[in-house]
Amino acid sequence: MRVPCPICGSRDSREFYYQGAAVMLNRPDPGAGDGAWDAYLHLRDNPEGETEELWHHSMGCGAWIKVTRNTVTHVISGAVLAREAER
Amino acid sequence: MVELVAESPGGNPPPIEIGGARADWITAETLLWLSNWDDAGASAVAEAMGVGMPGPGEVAEAPGGRLAWVGLDQALWIGAAAAAPVGVAAMDQGDAWSLVRLSGPDVPDVLARLIPVDPAEIVPGRVVRTELKHMQSILIGCPDGAVDVAVFRSMAGTLARDLEEAMSSVAARRMI
Numbered sequence A: 001m002r003v004p005c006p007i008c009g010s011r012d013s014r015e016f017y018y019q020g021a022a023v024m025l026n027r028p029d030p031g032a033g034d035g036a037w038d039a040y041l042h043l044r045d046n047p048e049g050e051t052e053e054l055w056h057h058s059m060g061c062g063a064w065i066k067v068t069r070n071t072v073t074h075v076i077s078g079a080v081l082a083r084e085a086e087r
Numbered sequence B: 001m002v003e004l005v006a007e008s009p010g011g012n013p014p015p016i017e018i019g020g021a022r023a024d025w026i027t028a029e030t031l032l033w034l035s036n037w038d039d040a041g042a043s044a045v046a047e048a049m050g051v052g053m054p055g056p057g058e059v060a061e062a063p064g065g066r067l068a069w070v071g072l073d074q075a076l077w078i079g080a081a082a083a084a085p086v087g088v089a090a091m092d093q094g095d096a097w098s099l100v101r102l103s104g105p106d107v108p109d110v111l112a113r114l115i116p117v118d119p120a121e122i123v124p125g126r127v128v129r130t131e132l133k134h135m136q137s138i139l140i141g142c143p144d145g146a147v148d149v150a151v152f153r154s155m156a157g158t159l160a161r162d163l164e165e166a167m168s169s170v171a172a173r174r175m176i
């Protein structure tokens, strides 16, 4: 599997650490309450199809990237730097 | 007077030469890791080192050394002693990395056994960060097809073994 790093270009997936769903970019307000924090930390969808997730180019440039991947076909349709991703 | 001899971090192992590839441990007077610069910091670097900040994958040749991109918003000065420029987070990493120069016609075949990136991308003026076996590495293109390889000093011995194994394998294929 190849992952398109916005900095380094197309690279083998072995260079990356997979973090999980990109919801981690949307941290709730500290006072949002137990429900919001429980959902943020523990509750995940398990979508069939397109999903957004965070990968870390740990063996490459060190960037966190938000990858759009289809869980059915594994097709990766986009990747942006996490710090430039819309929140 | 005692003559102090510069030693590559990780010691000065003898060069490895097998088939058409050779590995020499090399030393740099200074390895300065730069990050977190603003415009003023970039200007200070240009003044101190004589080159601008390299873009992704770029290596800038300077009078006293090389300034290589080594990651997102990070660069590594490899060369003569340099004062840390103001406006940049600068860290002396002279003892942190082991540097090896790979040379010879078999370098691309040797690297192809060690990294998941096309060795043809590693030409003069270009640098690649990738996984070498299981090590985080920096690979810098040099003249005449040579490549400078840097890994953490703690893994210098592993790098030597991995290079020797890959060079032996390539040389063995040549004899078939």
Ligand SMILES: [Zn+2]
Residues within 6 Å of the ligand: A005, A006, A007, A008, A009, A057, A060, A061, A062, A063
């Ligand atoms: Zn990258």
